[in-house]
Amino acid sequence: xxxxxxxxxxxxxxxxxxxxxxxxxxxxxxxxxxxxxxxxxxxxxxxxxxxxxxxxxxxxxxxxxxxxxxxxxxxxxxxxxxxxxxxxxxxxxxxxxxxxxxxxxxxxxxxxxxxxxxxxxxxxxxxxxxxxx
Amino acid sequence: xxxxxxxxxxxxxxxxxxxxxxxxxxxxxxxxxxxxxxxxxxxxxxxxxxxxxxxxxxxxxxxxxxxxxxxxxxxxxxxxxxxxxxxxxxxxxxxxxxxxxxxxxxxxxxxxxxxxxxxxxxxxxxxxxxxxx
Numbered sequence: 001x002x003x004x005x006x007x008x009x010x011x012x013x014x015x016x017x018x019x020x021x022x023x024x025x026x027x028x029x030x031x032x033x034x035x036x037x038x039x040x041x042x043x044x045x046x047x048x049x050x051x052x053x054x055x056x057x058x059x060x061x062x063x064x065x066x067x068x069x070x071x072x073x074x075x076x077x078x079x080x081x082x083x084x085x086x087x088x089x090x091x092x093x094x095x096x097x098x099x100x101x102x103x104x105x106x107x108x109x110x111x112x113x114x115x116x117x118x119x120x121x122x123x124x125x126x127x128x129x130x131x132x133x
Numbered sequence: 134x135x136x137x138x139x140x141x142x143x144x145x146x147x148x149x150x151x152x153x154x155x156x157x158x159x160x161x162x163x164x165x166x167x168x169x170x171x172x173x174x175x176x177x178x179x180x181x182x183x184x185x186x187x188x189x190x191x192x193x194x195x196x197x198x199x200x201x202x203x204x205x206x207x208x209x210x211x212x213x214x215x216x217x218x219x220x221x222x223x224x225x226x227x228x229x230x231x232x233x234x235x236x237x238x239x240x241x242x243x244x245x246x247x248x249x250x251x252x253x254x255x256x257x258x259x260x261x262x263x264x265x266x
């Protein structure tokens with residue numbers, strides 16, 4: 001079998017790597033999720049960020065239920081070949097399943113985690129069924 | 134024992150979480166490494182990004198050999214409490230052990246990984262001994 005770009009990636013013992021999604025325009029780090037080989041291949045082929053949901057044990061096209069898909073502009077790989085960085089356009093401006101723009105809404109302040117980002121849309125208005133992140 | 138902010142973090146079965154370091158000024162994602170409880174605590178206490186080196190099996194103050202430390206301006210936690218985001222000032226402007234500004238120097242172009250970021254300083258000029266990332 002021919003070696004492909006997918007073989008360069010250093011999949012962990014579960015066959016996964018972490019993937020960072022970053023908003024292309026603003027540089028905001030939106031979320032970190034996991035990819036397996038198939039998820040990365042689909043991300044490249046479809047131009048839509050596709051992850052491996054560890055909790056659900058299946059492929060997960062980000063936004064498949066909410067409509068908040070991520071259009072992928074660039075796929076990067078790090079020096080150790082075990083982390084993916086996606087530069088994306090976040091459709092709907094909401095990356096987080098809590099209805100916030102991104103998932104990193106808790107900031108450490110004097111040894112307490114403080115929620116510092118507003119909920120833009122209530123999750124029950126986003127999801128008919130329950131999608132995570 | 135009192136519950137602390139460190140207990141909120143969802144450490145994995147190895148006691149680790151991934152940590153994304155982002156340059157505060159530019160938004161550039163510099164690197165992703167791993168933290169254990171002690172690494173995160175030290176990061177908060179010292180204001181210098183401290184990770185857990187899986188390859189060396191020890192705490193690793195980023196830049197301890199190269200001088201390319203990361204001054205931490207903000208520590209964030211994601212919705213699932215299992216990813217840390219650090220906003221940092223990267224001293225020396227070089228985050229990657231390859232001598233590049235950041236670790237994500239390979240871009241996917243037509244199913245090939247292409248190195249698209251210049252080496253700013255040769256690793257042998259950076260390290261007396263061998264430090265990774």
